[in-house]
Amino acid sequence: MTKDDGNDGGKGRSVEETARDFVRAGAGGLLVGLPLLWTQEMWDMGATLAPLKLLVLLGLAFGIVAGYNAMAGFRRERSVVELLVDAVEGFGISVVIATAALFVLGRLEPELGPGVLVARIALLTIPVAFGSSLAATLLSDPEEGGREEPVGPVGRLLVAGAGALYFALNVAPTEEVRIVGSEADWPLLLLAIGASLLIGLVIVFEAGFPGGRGHEGGATPLHGRFGETIAAYAVALGISYVLLWAFGSTDGVGPRGIVGEVIMLGILATFGAATGRLLVGGGSSGGETT
Numbered sequence: 001m002t003k004d005d006g007n008d009g010g011k012g013r014s015v016e017e018t019a020r021d022f023v024r025a026g027a028g029g030l031l032v033g034l035p036l037l038w039t040q041e042m043w044d045m046g047a048t049l050a051p052l053k054l055l056v057l058l059g060l061a062f063g064i065v066a067g068y069n070a071m072a073g074f075r076r077e078r079s080v081v082e083l084l085v086d087a088v089e090g091f092g093i094s095v096v097i098a099t100a101a102l103f104v105l106g107r108l109e110p111e112l113g114p115g116v117l118v119a120r121i122a123l124l125t126i127p128v129a130f131g132s133s134l135a136a137t138l139l140s141d142p143e144e145g146g147r148e149e150p151v152g153p154v155g156r157l158l159v160a161g162a163g164a165l166y167f168a169l170n171v172a173p174t175e176e177v178r179i180v181g182s183e184a185d186w187p188l189l190l191l192a193i194g195a196s197l198l199i200g201l202v203i204v205f206e207a208g209f210p211g212g213r214g215h216e217g218g219a220t221p222l223h224g225r226f227g228e229t230i231a232a233y234a235v236a237l238g239i240s241y242v243l244l245w246a247f248g249s250t251d252g253v254g255p256r257g258i259v260g261e262v263i264m265l266g267i268l269a270t271f272g273a274a275t276g277r278l279l280v281g282g283g284s285s286g287g288e289t290t
Contacts, residue, residue, distance in 0.1 A: 025090060028135025029097045032166065033128035037101045041173035045247060046120025047112070053246040054119055060242065061126040062087060064165060065133045067158040087133075094128040095121060101128075130166045134279070153223055156277050157235055163276025164236040164269035165243070171268055172243035178253070181261030189263050196236070196263075196270040201229045203274035212278060232277065236269035237262055 036042050066087035099121050102108050108117055171177060184192070204212055205225040213225065220227070240262045244250050250258050 022093060024135040025093045025132040026097055028133070029094050029128035029131040030101070032131025032134060033094075033098065033124065034101070036127045036170060037098065037105065037124055039170075039173075042124055043107050043120060045123055045173055047116045048248065049119055049123065049246065051119075054122060056242070057126060057246050058122060061129060061165065062091065064158065064162040065090060065129050067155070068133050068162050070155075090132045091125065091129050094125045094132050097132075098124045098128050127166060127169060130162060133162075153220065153228060153231075156228065156280065157231055159276040159280050160232040160273035161235045161239055161276075163272035163274070163279075164239040165272070167272025167275070168236075168240050168243050168265055168269040172240070172249065172265060173247045177244065177261055177265050178249050178257075181259075181264045182253075182257045184260045184264060189260060192263050192267055196267050197229055197233055199267070200232055200236075200270050200274050201225060203271075204229070204232075204277050209278055228277075232273045233266070233270055236273045237266045240265040240269045 066083055069086050069090070070083050099108070102121065102124065107120065112120075203209065206212075213228075241250075241258075244258070244261050244265065249261055253261070
């Protein structure tokens with residue numbers, strides 16, 4: 001979780017500065033992760049989640065956190081190796097935080113066995129890791145440097161995925177998603193699609209929030225507001241499906257039911273995708289990086 005002072009590649013950091021970075025990471029991890037650390041469904045998933053599905057979720061989360069660090073929390077001149085090291089450090093801190101929080105809550109009962117305990121900690125490390133990554137942006141001192149160039153369309157979709165994953169993770173394990181998805185008829189699902197697209201468009205481009213964007217176009221459809229909105233919604237739906245699959249909500253469900261679950265969870269994921277894009281700020285069509 002180190003950051004450079006200028007262009008020294010992160011070297012020469014004092015013990016105090018390094019400790020401050022770790023404290024920020026811990027504070028951000030708790031700020032974002034505490035709601036899920038208190039959720040019964042997340043505790044229970046440690047006993048039922050298949051190892052392969054857990055690895056998929058961890059891999060997806062790690063990739064998003066590493067990408068978010070590159071786009072939002074750290075200076076771009078850092079190498080890929082340094083960014084991966086930052087992500088590993090962030091996940092390491094998050095494991096410690098998740099373990100400590102679950103211990104304080106009495107959710108690390110020895111009788112559960114090491115397999116269930118490790119899975120429970122690993123699953124709840126994901127939201128804590130998001131918080132640690134966000135802390136690099138939201139809790140950092142502006143004078144320390146940071147993102148200097150506008151984030152390009154690929155980067156904005158990456159942070160859209162991060163926001164969608166965190167928001168949807170709060171609800172995906174619950175039975176309510178399956179109930180709502182199965183009971184929604186096609187007119188309601190079409191309305192949900194339209195509402196989701198409108199939400200993404202208004203929050204990022206029309207509401208005037210800090211970090212929002214204007215109406216300028218660009219070299220590709222992804223630079224425009226409609227292209228970005230549709231692409232971000234597609235990312236939100238993809239994240240929603242992966243979460244529903246991982247948590248077993250698609251098991252034994254027909255195609256119609258799966259579509260309903262994905263679309264309804266996609267409403268919440270769209271809020272997260274829009275929030276993620278606000279956090280990295282707006283950008284003009286010129287001078288953006290990927």
